[in-house]
Amino acid sequence: MQARLPHTINACTLLLTRSRPPYAPGMVIRSDLDGMTDAEARHILVGLPRAGDYEVVVKPLRYRSSPHLAARCEFEERRIVLQVPVPFHRFKEPVLYAARRKRGHGIRFAWASESVSFRLRREVLRFLYCHEWMHWYLHEELGKKSAAETACDRFALRNFRRPRVSIADADAALRRRVRV
Numbered sequence: 001m002q003a004r005l006p007h008t009i010n011a012c013t014l015l016l017t018r019s020r021p022p023y024a025p026g027m028v029i030r031s032d033l034d035g036m037t038d039a040e041a042r043h044i045l046v047g048l049p050r051a052g053d054y055e056v057v058v059k060p061l062r063y064r065s066s067p068h069l070a071a072r073c074e075f076e077e078r079r080i081v082l083q084v085p086v087p088f089h090r091f092k093e094p095v096l097y098a099a100r101r102k103r104g105h106g107i108r109f110a111w112a113s114e115s116v117s118f119r120l121r122r123e124v125l126r127f128l129y130c131h132e133w134m135h136w137y138l139h140e141e142l143g144k145k146s147a148a149e150t151a152c153d154r155f156a157l158r159n160f161r162r163p164r165v166s167i168a169d170a171d172a173a174l175r176r177r178v179r180v
């Protein structure tokens with residue numbers, strides 16, 4: 001982990017349609033990870049909303065000291081890259097899911113965070129996909145600047161353990177109603 005700025009996904013270089021089907025049998029999901037087939041990767045992401053025509057690629061993360069979260073949404077390449085720590089051990093990572101302006105002089109924020117435990121590769125992949133999907137949604141569907149890390153983490157945190165996730169869940173995560 002680097003500085004505790006509102007970005008829990010170290011390598012997330014930032015940088016989806018109500019009328020389209022929310023679940024994606026046709027989405028291209030590929031695994032470059034030893035020991036995980038394309039079909040397994042697809043199965044892991046079942047029930048999550050599709051990212052338009054973007055390709056989803058699972059890659060290994062060869063970390064130096066400890067496993068952590070890493071993923072990116074590549075708008076130019078129309079690709080979402082999700083990385084799984086190799087070797088994989090369970091790990092915890094603090095996820096910042098809300099920020100609120102504090103009253104007083106200058107700009108100060110209060111952060112709300114939760115330490116999330118990742119025991120399985122499946123949990124890592126679903127969390128990362130939800131996070132990156134929100135970047136995609138903000139950029140491609142809502143036309144907003146996508147660097148909204150806390151919104152992406154809030155959406156991921158709320159939803160990565162749920163079997164089915166919809167656009168409505170995303171819109172709910174974008175409405176700030178979090179008390180710090």
Ligand SMILES: [Zn+2]
Nearest residue numbers: 009012149152
């Ligand atoms: Zn991000």
